[in-house]
Amino acid sequence: MTTQRLQFLRRGQTVALNNVPPDRTLLQVLREDLGSTGTKEGCGEGDCGACTVVLGEARDGKVRYSAVNSCIRLAHSIDGMALWTVEDLTADPLIQPTGDAPPACAAGLHPAQEAMVQCHGSQCGFCTPGFVMSLFGMYQQHIAPTVHGGCAAPPAGSSPPITRERAQEELSGNLCRCTGYRPILDAAQQMAALPPRVVNEATLLSKLELLGQSKRALPADFASNPPYLAPTSLPALLAARAAHPQAQVVAGCTDVGLWVTKQHRQYDRILDVTRATELRQVQQDAQHITIGAAVTLTDAFAVLVAQWPQLHRFASRFAGLPVRNSGTLGGNVANGSPIGDSMPLLIALRARVVLASVRGERQLPLEDLYTGYRQNVMAPDELLVRIVVPRPEVTASEPPGRPKAASAPQPCEARAPSPAGGSEPCAAGSMGANILQAYKISKRFDDDISAVCLVIHLDIEAGTVRRASLGAGGVAAIPARARQTEAALTGQPWTAETVARAAQVLQGEFTPISDMRASGDYRRTVLGSLLQRFWLESQGQAVVSVENFRLQEAV
Numbered sequence: 388m389t390t391q392r393l394q395f396l397r398r399g400q401t402v403a404l405n406n407v408p409p410d411r412t413l414l415q416v417l418r419e420d421l422g423s424t425g426t427k428e429g430c431g432e433g434d435c436g437a438c439t440v441v442l443g444e445a446r447d448g449k450v451r452y453s454a455v456n457s458c459i460r461l462a463h464s465i466d467g468m469a470l471w472t473v474e475d476l477t478a479d480p481l482i483q484p485t486g487d488a489p490p491a492c493a494a495g496l497h498p499a500q501e502a503m504v505q506c507h508g509s510q511c512g513f514c515t516p517g518f519v520m521s522l523f524g525m526y527q528q529h530i531a532p533t534v535h536g537g538c539a540a541p542p543a544g545s546s547p548p549i550t551r552e553r554a555q556e557e558l559s560g561n562l563c564r565c566t567g568y569r570p571i572l573d574a575a576q577q578m579a580a581l582p583p584r585v586v587n588e589a590t591l592l593s594k595l596e597l598l599g600q601s602k603r604a605l606p607a608d609f610a611s612n613p614p615y616l617a618p619t620s621l622p623a624l625l626a627a628r629a630a631h632p633q634a635q636v637v638a639g640c641t642d643v644g645l646w647v648t649k650q651h652r653q654y655d656r657i658l659d660v661t662r663a664t665e666l667r668q669v670q671q672d673a674q675h676i677t678i679g680a681a682v683t684l685t686d687a688f689a690v691l692v693a694q695w696p697q698l699h700r701f702a703s704r705f706a707g708l709p710v711r712n713s714g715t716l717g718g719n720v721a722n723g724s725p726i727g728d729s730m731p732l733l734i735a736l737r738a739r740v741v742l743a744s745v746r747g748e749r750q751l752p753l754e755d756l757y758t759g760y761r762q763n764v765m766a767p768d769e770l771l772v773r774i775v776v777p778r779p780e781v782t783a784s785e786p787p788g789r790p791k792a793a794s795a796p797q798p799c800e801a802r803a804p805s806p807a808g809g810s811e812p813c814a815a816g817s818m819g820a821n822i823l824q825a826y827k828i829s830k831r832f833d834d835d836i837s838a839v840c841l842v843i844h845l846d847i848e849a850g851t852v853r854r855a856s857l858g859a860g861g862v863a864a865i866p867a868r869a870r871q872t873e874a875a876l877t878g879q880p881w882t883a884e885t886v887a888r889a890a891q892v893l894q895g896e897f898t899p900i901s902d903m904r905a906s907g908d909y910r911r912t913v914l915g916s917l918l919q920r921f922w923l924e925s926q927g928q929a930v931v932s933v934e935n936f937r938l939q940e941a942v
Contacts, residue, residue: 391613393462394602396443396469396594398479401601404462409615409657410647413457413465414438417472425473425516426457429562431648433459433641433710434834436561439517441524443469443586445595450588453685453712454524456560459644460713461637463615464659467599469591473516476500476523481587485534498530498581499523502574510565518561518571521709525549525557526578531585549575559833560707616658621665621743621772627658629745632767634658638681638718641710661715666772676776680717684729687716691732694778698732701825705729707834720753721771723761723865728840730866732825733774734858735842741773750775754858757865779821780846820847822925826917830904837861838905839913843921845876852876852885862897862910871896872918886922890915 393404393416407416417423417440429437433456440457442465443450450469476482476497495501499522502508509515529548554575563571616634618624628636634656637643646652660666666681669690676694678687688702688711705711705728719729720740730753738753742765753774756763765771825842829835840860846853855876857869872893879885899910924930 391463391615393466394598395465395467396591396598397471398475399481399590399594401594401598402470407462409461409463410652410654411462412644412647413440413460413462416462417457423472423474427513427516428458429513429517431458432645433560433706434562435514436517436521436707436709437514439520439561439709441471441520441527443471443591443595445592448592450527450586450591450595452524452527453683454521454560454709455713456641456644456709459640459648461615461640461644461647461657461659463617463657464637464640464661466617467595467602469595471520471523473519476519479586481591482584483587485583485585497523497526497584498578499526499574501581502577503571506570506573506577508566508571508574514561514563514565518558518563521558521561522575522578525554525575527586529553530579530583533579534583534585547576548579551576555833556703557708559703560709562834614656616656617662619662619664621663624658624660624663624666625743625745625768625770628770629768631656631658636660636721636770638715639683639710639713641706641714641718642722642724660717660770666717674778676778678716678774678776680721680771680773681715682717684711684714684716684719687729691736691776695823697823698825701728701732701827704827704829704833716774717771720756720774721763721765723757723763725760725863725865725867726836726840726861727866728827728837728860731840731842731858731860733776734866734868735823735825735844735856736776737844737856738774738776740771741775742769743772744769748772754866754868760864821845822847824921824924826920828905828913828917836904839910839917841914841917843918845881847881850880852879852881857893859897859914861904862899862914867897869893869896881925883922886918890918893918 391405391407393407395402402421404416404420414426414428417426418428426440427437429435436456438456438458439454442453442455444453445451471479476499482497496504499519502522503515503519508518533548551572554572558568558571558575616627616631618627627634635643635654636658638660647654661681663681666679668679669682669686670677671690676690678690684705685708688698688705692699692702706714716729719727720733723730734754739750740753740756741748741750744766745768751764756765756771758764821844823842823844826840827837828839829837838861842858844856846855855873857872859867859869872889875889875892876885894911894915897911897914899907901907905913920930
């Protein structure tokens with residue numbers, strides 16, 4: 388094996404490991420090579436969160452903290468980053484009390500650990516290290532930036548840095564069979580009231596820079612042909628792809644990682660796309676949002692939610708936060724799983740993908756990328772490098788150059804039945820509307836795979852559907868565009884009768900299979916029901932669902 392060194396920071400010191408196989412997971416390195424057994428192995432597929440660790444990466448002069456699943460994260464992917472495990476929270480000299488904190492703040496556990504103790508958030512304890520690390524990631528992201536010294540809790544009346552809703556969303560990738568979650572959610576909110584201990588980012592950034600310099604200073608023949616390739620520019624990445632077309636391409640490894648842990652596949656050479664600068668960028672103009680293929684799902688969804696706020700709940704239900712922090716939008720699209728949630732959304736948003744090789748680039752509608760189950764049109768030397776999402780069209784009533792923000796389905800005014808006995812077109816569409824909604828149906832609300840995913844995007848003008856785009860998942864061998872249903876809607880008045888006819892078309896457009904998640908008949912029925920639900924919501928009718936249900940705790 389060609390010598391290839393893996394280096395990362397832990398407890399303020401550089402950890403250097405030689406001859407780490409390209410397909411070795413981070414969890415294997417921690418438990419088997421470094422003896423750090425505090426990080427647990429549960430499901431081995433990124434669902435339970437017992438293996439959660441936190442990574443720190445220098446970005447734009449700051450440290451970006453991400454809780455990730457170490458069981459499916461390839462070890463070489465953290466090269467040049469900082470790493471924290473549950474053992475490190477009281478052993479890392481860079482995690483320090485604030486400057487003017489009294490001496491009592493310097494002793495004891497990290498606030499993430501102490502809050503779990505005080506709130507009785509651990510019972511059997513197996514899942515606790517993962518929860519603690521997710522809490523540590525939340526602490527550094529949301530609480531540490533607000534700490535300016537001392538041990539005092541946030542001022543009375545101020546907005547808490549971690550709300551109950553935020554805690555529920557960001558802990559959705561950690562499963563517990565004992566506590567019922569309430570005490571763990573309590574702990575998430577309790578952290579801000581405890582004596583602060585934060586990472587010394589100035590020192591950490593300096594050490595990360597020195598680590599980067601040491602890597603650049605390696606001899607020219609050191610790992611000249613490494614088994615784990617991670618080019619830092621797009622031209623170098625495409626050249627590596629052309630030179631090694633048989634290498635396994637990875638990004639966040641949230642699916643390939645399962646091939647390693649569950650199917651016991653072995654890979655002699657890996658091509659990691661996440662280090663190429665061009666693929667990590669998001670570019671926006673008045674007409675488009677262009678998302679690099681290596682942008683994480685967390686960051687990609689944040690950009691899309693900023694344009695379409697109604698997508699927030701849908702985005703937060705895509706796996707759990709550790710998976711979204713590792714997985715990339717381009718990786719999800721290129722993988723082409725028929726139950727991947729991002730593709731129906733992007734199809735409905737009329738997105739296009741850019742494929743590139745050393746021969747040049749080409750662009751095509753996202754739905755045309757797939758030719759069969761996990762098969763696509765990419766040549767052996769091609770990679771998916773960008774996803775281009777058009778913004779909603781500008782209307783005459785808005786300033787030129789300013790994109791119109793798409794709204795959630797808005798209520799229409801009540802109208803008397805028409806002389807023909809049907810309902811009149813939607814009054815809200817009389818001045819034009821761009822409405823979008825995404826639906827995910829699964830057995831478990833959080834951290835689960837869709838049985839059916841349906842995203843509906845309509846342009847309505849003068850009460851008539853001028854354009855319809857529907858993306859569906861879980862109902863065919865590929866992520867699919869519901870072209871027949873789009874045709875049944877386009878040019879028709881936005882009425883209950885139109886929706887009823889289109890729902891019948893949608894139910895007959897696909898022939899879904901029956902599996903452990905749902906039967907084919909159930910999936911067909913749900914497709915029609917979701918279109919009916921979309922219509923009701925567009926009329927202002929409140930729909931009771933788990934998504935908008937809020938349980939008030941008894942006091």
